Amino acid sequence: MRLIMLSILGFSTIVLFMFLVMTNRMSAFVAIIVSPIIFAIVGGFGQDLGPMMLEGIKLVAPTAVLLLFAVLYFGVMMNVGLFDPISRSILKIAKGDPVKIVVGTAILALLVALDGDGTTSYMIICSAMLPIYKKLGINPLILATIAVMSLGTISGMTPWGGAATRAISVLGLDATEYFTPLIPAILCGSAWIILTAYVLGRRERKRLGIIQLEKINQEMAANQEMAATIAEGQPVTSKLVWFNFLLTLALMVALIMGLAPLPVLFIVGFVIALSVNHPNLAEQKSIIKENASHAVPVVMLVLGAGIFTGILSGTKMVDSMASDLLRIVPDSLGPFFTIIVGLISLPLSFLMSNDAFFFGALPVLAQSASEYGINSMEIARAAVIGQPLHSMGPTSAPLWVLLELVRRDLGQFQRYALIPVTILSLMFIVFALITGAISIAR
Known part of the structure; x- marks a missing residue:
């Protein structure tokens, strides 16, 4: 009975949070703190709230430091116009066509996501696009x-991404054996993302039409409203442009090679x-003050x-929510357990942090699967299918950076993105089945 009550309290916390955010009753920062406190008190955990909250803060403190200095670093790069040439080149190739621009966004996003870090991926994509x-007036959502x-597709499912790394380590799997059969499904998912981008671009083309490039160039010459404009009074030299490019490239190489902890890399990069x-x-004081207005809300x-x-x-x-979701699976559906894990991963990944899901729920799922003769390798592949939904959930730290960059709140974004992201996740189950990454037990 105690476990059932904990599940009810947990799901009630999630429902209240989503309701408050998506109906604009509270800001995300207030709702994400108020919701769990209310139901923890109802459950009789009032006296333990302080240590629990402090433990959670300790868990995300390195991420908060990383995001603070990553936002400040890329803020400086955008101010000095590092990404202006990329933006102009893409605009010339697209010739003012929203379809080409949105599809180009998808291709760039898929390539950038290979570095495995969500914060830097979002910043590079937003800086360029x-x-x-x-x-052009295209909806930033x-x-x-x-x-x-x-x-969620590339970083979430590749073995150097955070989610798959957790799955491989907690189940003691071989990374190559995990990843190789999953590659065709990832390629299919990437093609689906490009198709989705094409559909969304068609809608924008219908709404906006094809913008004349000459008009855009005139506006760009008349004023500099672009995010990647040159800071006022800052002399532009080819030496500085090349220095900033090489510094950013070096930072990305160091990040990929793991030469130092990410917070340290961005602190040093920002100082330089x-x-x-x-x-x-x-x-310096002016630049810090200007960009702090973007960084502080993210850290909060x-x-x-x-x-x-x-x-x-x-x-x-x-733990209780994960266990109760497992209990509702009847034995007759045992052969389909891999598919069920894929489906269960969608809400659990959305609601939980990756640590909670992969270190808490995944071992339970793998143990249950073994009773049906399903190996843990397929369960690991099924478990990462929910990563696109995790990437838009409240526990995804890089999401807050993305929302700050596009100047939209969580409720607006989730209302817009929930359907296409959920469809992508469901299609991944289909792709994984077709390509043999997961299978139905015989």
């Missing part, structure tokens, strides 16, 4: 949706970028997500 979206789908591009002390939300996760984990609501 968001100025174009603003200039399209960019956010495509970016989330791409990150700020010192070289803005050697004047007054300039990440800390709020840590409190949310800390309470749900500390009260064992997460």
Whole structure:
């Protein structure tokens, strides 16, 4: 009875949070803290809330530091116009056609997501594409949706991404054996994302038409409203342009090679970028103040997500929800358990942090699957299918950076993106079955 009550409290927490955010009753930061506190008190955990919340904050503290300095770093790069040439080149190739721009966004997002880090992926995509979206009047929620789908597909399922790494380690699997059969499904999913981008682009073309490139160029010459504009009074030299490019490239290489912890890399990168591009002390203060307005809300939300996760984990609501979802599966559906895990991963990945899902729920799912003769390798592949939905859930820290960049709140984004992202996740189950990444037990 106690476990059932914990599940009810856990699901009630999620429902209340989603209701408050999607109906704009509260900001995401307030709702993500208030919702778990209310139901933890109802469950009799009031006296333990402090340590649980602090534990959650400790868990996300490195991520909060990373996001703070990543936002500041890319803020400097956007101010000095590092990504302007990319934006102009894409605009010339697309010739003002929203379809080509949105499809180009999908291709770029899929390639950038290979680095495995959501924060840097979103920042690079938005730095290159968001100025174009603003200039042509394309809905930035399209960019956010495509970016989330791409990150959940590539970073979420490749063995160097966070989710798959957790699945491989907790189940003791071989990374190559896990990944190779999954490649065809990932390629199919990537093609589906490009198709989705084409459909969304067609809608925008119908709404906006094809914008004349000459008109855009005139506007760009008349004023510099693009996100990647040159900072006022900052002299532009080819040396600085090349320095910023090489610095960013070096940062990405160091990130991929794991030469230092990510927060350390971005702290050092930001200090170098700020010192070289803005050697004047007054300039430095101004730049920090300007970009802090974007960084602080992101850090607040990440800390709020840590409190949310800390309470749900500390009260064992997460464990209880996972166990109860398993109990409702009848024995007659045992041969289809891999598919069931794929389906269960959709809501669980959306609601839980990756740590809670892969370290808490996945071992339980794998143990249950073994009773039906299903090996843990297929369960691991099925478990990562929910990653596109996780990427748009409240516990995904990089999402808050993306929302800040496109200037939209969580409720707006989830209302727009939930259907296409859910369809992608369901199609992944189909692709995985067709390509043999997962199978039905005989």
